[in-house]
Amino acid sequence: xxxxxxxxxxxxxxxxxxxxxxxxxxxxxxxxxxxxxxxxxxxxxxxxxxxxxxxxxxxxxxxxxxxxxxxxxxxxxxxxxxxxxxxxxxxxxxxxxxxxxxxxxxxxxxxxxxxxxxxxxxxxxxxxxxxxxxxxxxxxxxxxxxxxxxxxxxxxxxxxxxxxxxxxxxxxxxxxxxxxxxxxxxxxxxxxxxxxxxxxxxxxxxxxxxxxxxxxxxxxxxxxxxxxxxxxxxxxxxxxxxxxxxxxxxxxxxxxxxxxxxxxxxxxxxxxxxxxxxxxxxxxxxxxxxxxxxxxxxxxxxxxxxxxxxxxxxxxxxxxxxxxxxxxxxxxxxxxxxxxxxxxxxxxxxxxxxxxxxxxxxx
Amino acid sequence: xxxxxxxxxxxxxxxxxxxxxxxxxxxxxxxxxxxxxxxxxxxxxxxxxxxxxxxxxxxxxxxxxxxxxxxxxxxxxxxxxxxxxxxxxxxxxxxxxxxxxxxxxxxxxxxxxxxxxxxx
Numbered sequence: 465x466x467x468x469x470x471x472x473x474x475x476x477x478x479x480x481x482x483x484x485x486x487x488x489x490x491x492x493x494x495x496x497x498x499x500x501x502x503x504x505x506x507x508x509x510x511x512x513x514x515x516x517x518x519x520x521x522x523x524x525x526x527x528x529x530x531x532x533x534x535x536x537x538x539x540x541x542x543x544x545x546x547x548x549x550x551x552x553x554x555x556x557x558x559x560x561x562x563x564x565x566x567x568x569x570x571x572x573x574x575x576x577x578x579x580x581x582x583x584x585x586x587x588x589x590x591x592x593x594x595x596x597x598x599x600x601x602x603x604x605x606x607x608x609x610x611x612x613x614x615x616x617x618x619x620x621x622x623x624x625x626x627x628x629x630x631x632x633x634x635x636x637x638x639x640x641x642x643x644x645x646x647x648x649x650x651x652x653x654x655x656x657x658x659x660x661x662x663x664x665x666x667x668x669x670x671x672x673x674x675x676x677x678x679x680x681x682x683x684x685x686x687x688x689x690x691x692x693x694x695x696x697x698x699x700x701x702x703x704x705x706x707x708x709x710x711x712x713x714x715x716x717x718x719x720x721x722x723x724x725x726x727x728x729x730x731x732x733x734x735x736x737x738x739x740x741x742x743x744x745x746x747x748x749x750x751x752x753x754x755x756x757x758x759x760x761x762x763x764x765x766x767x768x769x770x771x772x773x774x775x776x777x778x779x780x781x782x783x784x785x786x787x788x789x790x791x792x793x794x795x796x797x798x799x800x801x802x803x804x805x806x807x808x809x810x811x812x813x814x815x816x817x818x819x820x821x822x823x824x825x826x827x
Numbered sequence: 828x829x830x831x832x833x834x835x836x837x838x839x840x841x842x843x844x845x846x847x848x849x850x851x852x853x854x855x856x857x858x859x860x861x862x863x864x865x866x867x868x869x870x871x872x873x874x875x876x877x878x879x880x881x882x883x884x885x886x887x888x889x890x891x892x893x894x895x896x897x898x899x900x901x902x903x904x905x906x907x908x909x910x911x912x913x914x915x916x917x918x919x920x921x922x923x924x925x926x927x928x929x930x931x932x933x934x935x936x937x938x939x940x941x942x943x944x945x946x947x
Binding site for chain 2: 500506508513673674675688693694775777789
């Protein structure tokens with residue numbers, strides 16, 4: 465006999481407002497139907513009604529776990545539409561800040577993921593503490609902890625402070641040490657292994673078929689990373705290797721994110737070493753926008769949750785149409801395929817491993 | 828690449844056979860007198876990209892492409908909800924987001940931002 469269970473929209477493991485209607489046969493999942501839209505704000509419509517630079521602060525609210533990544537995506541789209549070159553030093557500054565943002569986002573994920581596995585709040589407090597140190601550093605640079613709005617056309621709003629390099633290096637050493645500790649705590653823990661290995665397996669072909677992105681795609685053995693394949697800023701000049709796992713289960717997704725944090729640490733160190741002197745400041749915010757050269761632009765960026773894309777049809781002062789490809793949206797759509805045939809208790813391990821931010825799903 | 832509405836399924840099947848195995852996004856743009864629906868495809872082995880564009884008139888329906896690209900499921904539902912484009916041949920027709928009274932196709936230019944707000 466089949467049982468229907470309603471999960472959410474308010475539920476500690478859904479990271480926001482997600483409703484799932486789960487059909488069970490005994491303890492085995494037969495079907496999962498995600499109901500989304502509780503956090504829909506119509507970002508794409510709002511963007512059509514605001515001036516170009518007014519939108520930047522709004523773009524950050526799409527993904528509150530990694531706001532800077534989204535403002536970078538949006539500003540990159542504007543730069544392409546207006547034919548503005550990013551300054552050489554600004555490329556490095558952006559890269560460093562974005563990689564810090566990626567580590568912060570992955571740390572937040574690690575804590576909440578361990579909560580989902582029933583390891584309540586120990587890991588969460590540790591990772592939140594580490595994330596806080598990154599936020600402190602970003603606050604030193606931008607003046608804000610949560611929503612930075614520091615990307616400007618052609619550069620950034622404020623250059624790195626004089627003591628940044630020293631602080632950043634100290635923080636990176638600390639984070640590296642902590643990540644090693646976390647790996648030992650988790651990977652030598654039989655319960656963690658039991659709950660993640662061979663759970664929620666997504667095969668390589670299915671991953672491509674379902675269009676999943678980011679760490680979820682790379683955990684299934686697809687060697688694809690926007691940072692390498694459609695390289696932007698100076699990723700091609702630095703030694704950057706996309707992290708790929710082949711098993712495709714929850715553990716592989718965990719592993720990809722852990723390795724990605726290490727890779728980000730390496731990237732930041734590399735970038736700090738080779739960063740040129742000079743000017744990184746972008747154009748000041750003006751509501752009257754510079755002339756638009758390209759009427760249609762498409763920009764991709766590797767956000768912490770996966771590949772983000774903006775397709776913009778530009779108008780004189782406002783976007784005529786701003787279409788956003790949100791990585792969490794498409795990762796959620798793969799949930800049904802991954803969860804069918806799994807145990808009900810594993811549903812939250814799978815859901816956690818997709819790293820959903822509901823604001824990103826609903827837009 | 829601009830194609831006719833009737834050739835859509837054939838062209839997408841052809842692209843799929845030609846190695847474009849990854850659907851990046853489906854989106855639409857409202858140009859007042861017509862709508863343009865764009866399918867962003869990618870070849871995952873050589874990272875080439877292809878855009879397939881279909882021009883449709885207001886009120887025209889489009890065939891579902893879920894059988895060719897499974898990833899299209901959410902995008903098609905978003906499309907029909909945000910632009911009011913009917914998608915034919917879908918198994919699940921439930922709306923993706925929740926429906927509000929008095930608003931349909933909010934991303935069409937005919938829907939004026941803020942017009943659905945009623946004060947008590």
